[in-house]
Amino acid sequence: DARVTQTPRDKVTEMGQEVTMRCQPILGHNTVFWYRQTMKQGLELLAYFRNRAPLDDSGMPKDRFSAEMPDATLATLKIQPSEPRDSAVYFCASGLGPGTSEGEQFFGPGTRLTVL
Amino acid sequence: SQQGEEDPQALSIQEGENATMNCSYKTSINNLQWYRQNSGRGLVHLILIRSNEREKHSGRLRVTLDTSKKSSSLLITASRAADTASYFCATRGLTGGGNKLTFGTGTQLKVEL
Numbered sequence A: 001d002a003r004v005t006q007t008p009r010d011k012v013t014e015m016g017q018e019v020t021m022r023c024q025p026i027l028g029h030n031t032v033f034w035y036r037q038t039m040k041q042g043l044e045l046l047a048y049f050r051n052r053a054p055l056d057d058s059g060m061p062k063d064r065f066s067a068e069m070p071d072a073t074l075a076t077l078k079i080q081p082s083e084p085r086d087s088a089v090y091f092c093a094s095g096l097g098p099g100t101s102e103g104e105q106f107f108g109p110g111t112r113l114t115v116l
Numbered sequence B: 001s002q003q004g005e006e007d008p009q010a011l012s013i014q015e016g017e018n019a020t021m022n023c024s025y026k027t028s029i030n031n032l033q034w035y036r037q038n039s040g041r042g043l044v045h046l047i048l049i050r051s052n053e054r055e056k057h058s059g060r061l062r063v064t065l066d067t068s069k070k071s072s073s074l075l076i077t078a079s080r081a082a083d084t085a086s087y088f089c090a091t092r093g094l095t096g097g098g099n100k101l102t103f104g105t106g107t108q109l110k111v112e113l
Helices: none
Strands: A005-007 A010-013 A019-024 A031-038 A042-050 A053-056 A065-071 A074-079 A088-095 A111-115 B005-007 B010-014 B019-024 B029-037 B043-050 B055-058 B061-066 B071-076 B085-093 B101-103 B107-112
Touching (some): A031 A074, A042 B101, A074 A088, B005 B085, B010 B019, B029 B061, B043 B055
Parallel strands (some): A010 A111, B010 B107
Antiparallel strands (some): A005 A019, A019 A074, A031 A042, A088 A111, B019 B071, B055 B061, B085 B107
């Protein structure tokens, strides 16, 4: 049963600390998305990758957020330093690129981040 | 800003009734998708309708698309308590962005026994 996995599922940290969230996309998927969901802003696209290359990270605060794909099976989202306003649920989703899919995305269970 | 705006924001119905949710969007699209999110979980893809399609069915789901009005509706027939969730529309643009989706604000559906 192929699914996107995310770790950790829950993270509580103090302001100023570094936070790293990890995502394992579905094997064979070449597109990975990072979203942030809050009650106030809804679901926001932070960044996405195709074939491990960043395509768009315009939704991400550049000064503190960074996203990478060290290899095809791992995507990471880092926040350094973290702030209380970063508290949210962070979702990773994966899918296939244009030409091989119509854009359906498969979401992980999310990482609930609380910054105190 | 959100491409899709869902209406209503919240909907409460009795089990067995039909639930209708609407989505409006702003720019031309390649396709429109509906996702469901159960509380504390990730989003799950439900159904996709292409811009040249007007209606699509999948089980108890019926989706319509009116590109002239830039709107779509999701109908869930004979609702069940297990349908309680948030429902989001998402649009795939015509050009650029590859398979990037823009999600709406969501409708919270509560189905009561």
